[in-house]
Amino acid sequence: MTHKKRVTLQDVANHAGVSRATASLIVRGSSKIAEKTKQKVLNSMHELGYVYDRVAANMRSQSSSTVGLIITDIANPFYAELLRGVHHSLEEAGYTVFLGTTFDSDIKQEQLISRMLEHRVGGIILCPVSESSKNSIERVKAIDIPLVLAVREIENVTCDYVGIDYEVGAQMAVNHLIHKGHRRIAFLGGTSHSTAWKERRNGYCSALKQAGLDIDETLIVESPVTREGGMAAIRKVLFQASPPTAAFCFNDLVAHGVMLGLNDAGLKPGQDLAVVGFDNNNEAPLYNPPLTTVSSYARLIGSQAAILLHQRIVNQDRDTQRIILQPELVVRKSS
Template sequence: MVIFLKQKKRRITLQDVAKHAGVSTSTASLVIRNHPRISDATKQKVLNSIEELGYVYDRVAAKLRSQSSKIIGVIVTDISNKFISEFLIGVQQTLEKMDYTVLLGTTFDSVSKQERLISTMVEHRVDGLIINAASKTNKSTISQLNHLELPVVLANREVEHVNCDYVGIDYIKGTYLAVSHLLKKGHTRIAFLGGIKMSSTWKDRMKGFQKAHDNAGVAVDKSLIIDGLPTSEGGVQTVLEVLKNPNPPTAIFCFSDLVAFGVLQGLGMQGIIPGQDIDIVGFDNIPEAEIYHPPLTTVSSFPRTIGIKAATILYNKLEQDDSIQQRIILNPELVIRETST
């Protein structure tokens, strides 16, 4: 009697399949990977055996041998932020088509968490990384990856003085568009609320803010610039603070739509009506901006497209040895709605 009881099920391997189909293991391996060199008859035999034995391909063994994991690490600051989740959808949809899977990490803007996530992902032998870097990311974090010769694409936030592909939008231009729109409407006291001063995304917006003012011959009042969390809480806090100014602003440029929602809430608490008493512009054009009441004037930043581009660049680096470094900067668009008509 053969003893089956309690015997741990042995995994069906490619060898079993090959034996069952009456071919060599290497042939079976080629069939699995759809190699053109195999005759249709052989292919069919192997596929039948796979079906019959219930064989499950083992990518772990494959990646140990072939040194390619078909996994891409994606590190973001916060998935509950709509801009980021839209970006992630773009990344995922693109990679999926190319048979890559996403290993996800969230840093909540913590540099130490980011370091830990990156090393875990390297240990898992990801084929490449797409990083939406934390605000205070050190350039050494990225240069270490370059040293390991691991392809990396930065997205949304640039890390200064670093040698790396990058996809993002032109925050300077976007802010310039938004602030110029307010200046054209006759505003001369425009606040800039929310966002973290250390981040490249804040600095870029500041440049656009300044440039629009310079162009219009209007001086920037530094007391109207208050940084804070890039969330709706940050919006509430900063707007309440700026309203205490003896000479308060007549318009507000917000770091993001999320911040703008907080700003609108803060204004509501003070009985100030946006679009009437004060003009508000956001940044990102997340779907909620349109259905918010009142609908928010904002700058479109196409996060999904950024995700698609980032994934495509990485893919080209992996499969086509496309080593030319790229910097793709998408053009933003101003969308005028009721908060600043």
């Protein structure tokens, strides 16, 4: 099959016997075109199989109908949900989404940002990697188009942000465990360089302190944010001198790993050791046992970020907004 040449607005105009400019006004839905002309041109478009060329249009009008979404890992259901929220809000508004996945590598993140700028995206929604190097922070700062950060903030970068109050969420989770009578509560998973981790740890610590409990650093174990990470983390604390009776996990993924690790060790989650997650993924109620967790509204974060981005694209000079959603504890059988 040989390459067919693209049908242009000029072709349509010629066919309909009008000027290119008129045809252009029609594709843009201008109201000041006579109905008769409009029908004539629409017919020609249909007949010739005209396909609108957004690339050319965007180039001339210095606008863009694309946005970039950069996430760390699509295998994490949290991001899958966030993506749904973003897609839902943005496609409604007529944008098409470039997706990039960093796999938590800041070099990949820098590349993706550059790539998207080269593609003239109208704006970027960035879920930053957990450890931002100086370089990558500079790269983010240098972005001179609408930018919304989601999930994690970056120090010294002021721009629109949507996330939830991890500190309060962690407090809720840990208070719940204390209330249930637990005294030795582990904090498992995540890496200490991310603000998302630090905030959770702050909440964890302040809840313990308020209850007059000491912080035992051996009960705080970092890990990759995966099921495998969770399995490794629980193993570490389980076999020490005085093991915990409950675990507050960085997120549901880690919590799932923790529960699997407990199973491996012949222990029953929720019975032998209370487990609380963070995120309230779709599948959290379906785990065995159903997981007690803190809802982090992934979908909502996504759609809010999309809305902020759209607003900023429309009005660059608007004040920066920080939207901090309030988490909610969902108690199920695992605690």
